[in-house]
Amino acid sequence: xxxxxxxxxxxxxxxxxxxxxxxxxxxxxxxxxxxxxxxxxxxxxxxxxxxxxxxxxxxxxxxxxxxxxxxxxxxxxxxxxxxxxxxxxxxxxxxxxxxxxxxxxxxxxxxxxxxxxxxxxxxxxxxxxxxxxxxxxxxxxxxxxxxxxxxxxxxxxxxxxxxxxxxxxxxxxxxxxxxxxxxxxxxxxxxxxxxxxxxxxxxxxxxxxxxxxxxxxxxxxxxxxxxxxxxxxxxxxxxxxxxxxxxxxxxxxxxxxxxxxxxxxxxxxxxxxxxxxxxxxxxxxxxxxxxxxxxxxxxxxxxxxxxxxxxxxxxxxxxxxxxxxxxxxxxxxxxxxxxxxxxxx
Amino acid sequence: xxxxxxxxxxxxxxxxxxxxxxxxxxxxxxxxxxxxxxxxxxxxxxxxxxxxxxxxxxxxxxxxxxxxxxxxxxxxxxxxxxxxxxxxxxxxxxxxxxxxxxxxxxxxxxxxxxxxxxxxxxxxxxxxxxxxxxx
Numbered sequence: 001x002x003x004x005x006x007x008x009x010x011x012x013x014x015x016x017x018x019x020x021x022x023x024x025x026x027x028x029x030x031x032x033x034x035x036x037x038x039x040x041x042x043x044x045x046x047x048x049x050x051x052x053x054x055x056x057x058x059x060x061x062x063x064x065x066x067x068x069x070x071x072x073x074x075x076x077x078x079x080x081x082x083x084x085x086x087x088x089x090x091x092x093x094x095x096x097x098x099x100x101x102x103x104x105x106x107x108x109x110x111x112x113x114x115x116x117x118x119x120x121x122x123x124x125x126x127x128x129x130x131x132x133x134x135x136x137x138x139x140x141x142x143x144x145x146x147x148x149x150x151x152x153x154x155x156x157x158x159x160x161x162x163x164x165x166x167x168x169x170x171x172x173x174x175x176x177x178x179x180x181x182x183x184x185x186x187x188x189x190x191x192x193x194x195x196x197x198x199x200x201x202x203x204x205x206x207x208x209x210x211x212x213x214x215x216x217x218x219x220x221x222x223x224x225x226x227x228x229x230x231x232x233x234x235x236x237x238x239x240x241x242x243x244x245x246x247x248x249x250x251x252x253x254x255x256x257x258x259x260x261x262x263x264x265x266x267x268x269x270x271x272x273x274x275x276x277x278x279x280x281x282x283x284x285x286x287x288x289x290x291x292x293x294x295x296x297x298x299x300x301x302x303x304x305x306x307x308x309x310x311x312x313x314x315x316x317x318x319x320x321x322x323x324x325x326x327x328x329x330x331x332x333x334x335x336x337x338x339x340x341x342x343x344x345x
Numbered sequence: 346x347x348x349x350x351x352x353x354x355x356x357x358x359x360x361x362x363x364x365x366x367x368x369x370x371x372x373x374x375x376x377x378x379x380x381x382x383x384x385x386x387x388x389x390x391x392x393x394x395x396x397x398x399x400x401x402x403x404x405x406x407x408x409x410x411x412x413x414x415x416x417x418x419x420x421x422x423x424x425x426x427x428x429x430x431x432x433x434x435x436x437x438x439x440x441x442x443x444x445x446x447x448x449x450x451x452x453x454x455x456x457x458x459x460x461x462x463x464x465x466x467x468x469x470x471x472x473x474x475x476x477x478x479x480x
Binding site for chain 1: 403409417441442443465466
């Protein structure tokens with residue numbers, strides 16, 4: 001059986017530009033907003049037809065509830081608390097010197113409503129809901145649950161729903177985090193297990209809620225059985241390949257020793273794709289062909305999916321995507337504001 | 346979805362109405378404005394002065410929008426506004442997801458008036474248009 005591992009740590013720097021974190025966060029905060037969204041790191045791995053997705057939501061203080069939505073390539077089998085050091089270890093693998101600066105991730109969550117609720121899970125101060133529906137249904141669900149979506153959300157939700165009608169909504173309850181004794185900067189790792197045929201990484205979603213000139217900085221870590229083929233290629237529009245090599249045994253051993261990470265294979269290829277783009281440049285996603293041949297233009301967002309003529313299959317097709325951490329990174333950017341009535345003009 | 350179907354039917358009916366009116370009089374007195382992907386489908390509308398103008402506002406998005414029409418001073422106030430929801434003022438219409446609302450306004454003097462959605466980022470995203478009141 002084809003084995004392949006795709007992973008990535010996405011970083012929402014976009015949402016949280018390190019150069020001016022306060023300003024970058026400001027757009028994510030509601031009128032009553034006291035919660036700051038920090039950086040989110042994510043790892044996605046693919047092995048034996050199953051996508052493993054690990055990200056972390058970081059408590060940044062404040063109160064109230066915040067949320068966001070993430071497009072998924074398929075219906076998760078399981079959503080559970082993730083291991084404690086997987087994300088940190090990945091960052092150290094490619095940026096060992098700056099390890100001390102790397103761990104600021106965070107936050108998220110979201111929701112939706114007239115969509116079909118497939119799964120609900122509580123992890124620490126996070127309420128996670130897996131939804132199935134079109135962009136309109138998922139957007140309406142979010143609106144009905146108190147989220148104020150940015151103006152680009154309707155189009156972007158349709159963009160993703162046309163490829164996979166599965167979304168993960170997460171709500172971060174800052175009050176619950178405080179009650180649990182979480183300190184600012186504490187992360188809650190989440191591990192999502194998704195059967196799928198081939199992975200892709202949603203990058204376009206990182207720009208959601210951003211102004212056209214806002215910078216998006218993110219790191220995507222991919223771990224595959226062999227050197228993958230990626231699309232868009234050649235890299236441009238703010239995307240660059242910063243690391244591409246056989247994964248070291250020490251990295252794989254370390255990852256495998258973390259909670260829930262026993263699925264990590266014995267060998268693999270580690271790629272790191274860095275995103276440093278303006279929001280207006282991010283009109284694409286990252287498609288990955290684990291076999292190293294021909295990534296899907298549909299998965300990369302370069303071509304619209306063919307219209308479905310038959311009943312929807314819950315199992316993703318080969319063109320469907322493997323979820324993505326980056327989307328998680330963009331959580332905050334996507335749909336925010338819960339429990340705070342929006343203030344209109 | 347039933348709501349979307351109703352919205353589509355309402356839009357078609359109003360479009361037909363608007364066309365009829367426009368051909369009968371130089372300027373229309375019935376205007377249908379559809380919101381889709383956070384954009385108004387009409388951004389410049391000519392209407393006659395001193396005549397009741399009926400606006401049918403169709404929000405085809407799964408998110409909240411609003412339609413506020415007025416002069417620059419009016420919009421300056423709303424950009425810094427703190428109202429959670431707009432009431433029954435005919436020039437300030439809140440539009441929940443997939444909703445259709447109608448309002449009638451009579452403009453008493455010629456000139457341009459802008460209509461804008463003042464939810465955060467919506468104006469910058471392009472949710473603005475102008476009604477030109479013609480003598």
